[in-house]
Amino acid sequence: MAARFADIPFLRVPVGDDAHRWHTFPGERTLVVAARTLTSTIRVLEVLPALLRGDARVTAVFAHDPGSAFSDGAIDLLHDAGCRVMPWEQLPHVEPDLIISASEHIDLPTGRCPVLVLPHGVGFQKYVPDSRAPRERLSGVVPDELLEAGRAWLAVSHPEQERQLATAHPKTAGRTLLVGDPCLDELLVSEDRREGYRAALGVQDNQRLVMVSSTWGPTSLIARNPELPARLLGQLPWDTHRVGLILHPNVWSAHGAWHIRTLQAAALDAGLLLMPPVHDWRPALVAADAVIGDHGSVTLYGAALGRPTALATHGSEAVPGTASADLARIAPRLDPEGGLLTQVDGVMQDHADHRHDPYADVVARAFELPGTALARLREAVYELLRLPLPPTDAPRPRALAAPADPSAPVTSWVVGTRLGGAEATAPGRLTIGVSRFPSSVGRERPETERSFWHLAVEPAEERDRHLTESASVLLGSTPAPDPAAALHWARATLARWPGSLLAANGVSSGVCLVSLRDGSAVEVAAADAPDTPDTPVTPGAFVDPALAASVVYACLRAGIPPYGIDVNLRLDGAADGDRETRLRLRPRMP
Template identity: 35%
Template sequence: MRHGTENTPRTAAVAAVAAGDDRGQWLTLPGCKRVLVVVHTEVYGRRLGDLLPLLTADLRLQVYFTIAPHAFNAGAARAVPGPLPDGSVLPWEQALRMRFDLVLAAGSQGVHGLRGPLLRLPHGAGHMKLSRLADGRDPGAARTVGGLGRRYLVRDGRVVPRALALAHHDDLARLRRICPEALPVAEVVGDATYDRIVTSLPLRPRYRAALGVRRGQKLVVVSSTWGTGSAFNRLDALLPRLLTELPAAEYRIAVLVHPNVWSWHGIWQVRSWLATAERRGIAVVPPDTDWRSLIIAADWVLGDHGSVTLYSTLTQAAVLLARFPADDVDPASPGAELAVLAPALTPSDALPEQLAYARAARPATGYDRIARRISSEPGRAGRNTRRLMYRLLGLGEPAREPSLPVVPLPAALWDTGRNQVPA
């Protein structure tokens, strides 16, 4: 398991900072405030990446990155901006010895050892999942809501984050119930992923064309989170059905696998498991692809209890549940509500009929109500989060409106030969 970048070359600037010398004769901009972005996993890193545009073009800031210890950090480097290895990442051990003016993290492991005001952010939608049954950090403890329980927020009787960013006001009520001592540092800012998806919805035709979905074709996205309760454990039965029952000329099928699966089992192994389906025309989406373009482009999302399924309620896609382990989901979460409203795939009925049913039933499913439970600050995550970050930094905000970019165009999953991306 790789915790840092000890075996990669470092830029002179990073080497100097790691040695404690970042104010000497070599600097062009001395005296910058130090911001550390802590990347535990690829998923966590990409969530933090949504916020980086809020810190760009400010000559008062120097942003550093580090890869923190985590069971799934094998793919974390893919979430660090820029080509790697280029020496731009502080080794974890060096980051622990330095002092920062702001630390951004979406995970909890090891962050208590960092020096500087910590801003903790959510790493998924809706705080759906319950903590694991076996957790080495707190053995024997009762299960709690992932990311909000004491095991994630308190260390040696002290609340670790200086600020805890939440997406929805409902999260405050849950926090009051399971970790009330963290309430004073909690602040509802909204959800940057929510905002980027909504802003990008008008680009749906461009995403479909870029992926290689031809006019008149339908796109089915099969999404799986990680773990034993995920849809991945049913793919051996589901993918052959999709290939057999859905005409290839009419349907495009893509499989979106959680980066933690790729990280733990390895890229070769996951592709090996899915090789037969891929040879027969199902696209296996690479782990570094921005999944948001897929669900915006989709006509159906066949998912589970992962965040991708919940975010799909913001799009035009009809959601069907291929798997939903209710015992692993907080019953008060929007994901649990979605499981009651969304149709569930059945093994006995024909897939085209189930897809048609889900499409016809979509207007009555209450997706809008579920979507409102993801963020109580729609369109304002950039504004609210930047305000919070600069408050922690002790700086005035830049005199420009904060903005989050639209989701980028994806690389083609299918070669149509003549399919062009509209201007």
């Protein structure tokens, strides 16, 4: 361990033997943040700036405790945030006025200063391995010696947690502070920015975002069903659904980003929104339309936001009688091996059919005092520091910043097309249903006389040459400036890839040109678009080349000439069947 301590030099300023010689801001009190795990470090960094905003009386330094199995990433996070970090072995040489941590399992040196422990999740809902002994302990409870010395204070979000702690661990009686939950407060105040978060993540208006959430450990969702994100992407049509994944920071810290990305490689190639463990998972959760989770806190946060929530698993380490256990009792279960589209859409529909939020009672048992957590925390911190509150207004929860889109572009698709029955066909007009799935997770299903499957690829972007060589449909990556350029691109592309049947590219005016190998071409436009492809159209009238090509492909496979007809394009998997677009197919002369 000494070698690891040596990686961080002793600080000389703002704390140290002669710090008074070097500092610019003298400070009246010293606050030390004990940073032990990545998870707890994230939580403190999320709340501390608002508590100390604009107050030069308080000097804050961070002490890095590398003793946890989940400490990896914490020191990098602190340095990236610009924090002053001292090694753990320097802490006995510092005389802090208050120690704050969101990690309860810390070995603090003897002293008299108070210790404020913030929760790094929702309540005390899990049994976790005890690093000091071959047993389990209740997550969130500090060592007995801190309680016996009267130094420790545990922040809780609901009075029920105070009663739970007193029953499970009597020494905590009288050592809790009811403050609420600052994370939930920020999630709630950010709800009116939901559409902006969805846009930042690349989620379209007609797509429903299904967020998968997993805690850590052998009974977590990701441990029991690591293939679930890929299976969801392989069964939920791309044009109507997106899939995200939020993993507990302990998973990132213990296994590393390389291993996680390798494990989820197929899903990532399919456009999985793998949210990083710091900050961006929160606006991504606000953006979600449904949550599939386990016994972790993020699942409960999703329910608190009123999102349709289902559990794919619920681990044995969950504590009975807690809000998480109550959620497990009433939330629907998702069978990872079953038909996922039907289950996911059923969860959302059942939730919508409820006149009242089915999780309201559970949420009420987990959270109290919404919107006040930061103000209450600041009061507690300054009381423990023995300082009067600053003259500034009490901090209020602020809307979260928009997340960055972590997904990779999808460049190849397995596409299913389905001709509607006679009852769905008007004279001169076909109804064609389309389902697209990224090729890394999709698979072709059996065909019939009225349903077909094909592989579509963007040859300029797809890195797997075998896929491009196998594709029936080739797609342009960017719109051509005019029809002549689109036709030129199609001829050159079909010549380069002789195994393909047709090539499609959009035109900047909004129509799409689909070129066949025999030299003919089909102009596909929205039915309300202008009659000439050179006339600009409104944004809603733009035609996706992949969908246009799918319609033409289905016509050819069904023996229907794709000229001079109208088609009702229906996106399979759309909510209430409301994603239907009328397309006009006309011949385009070379």
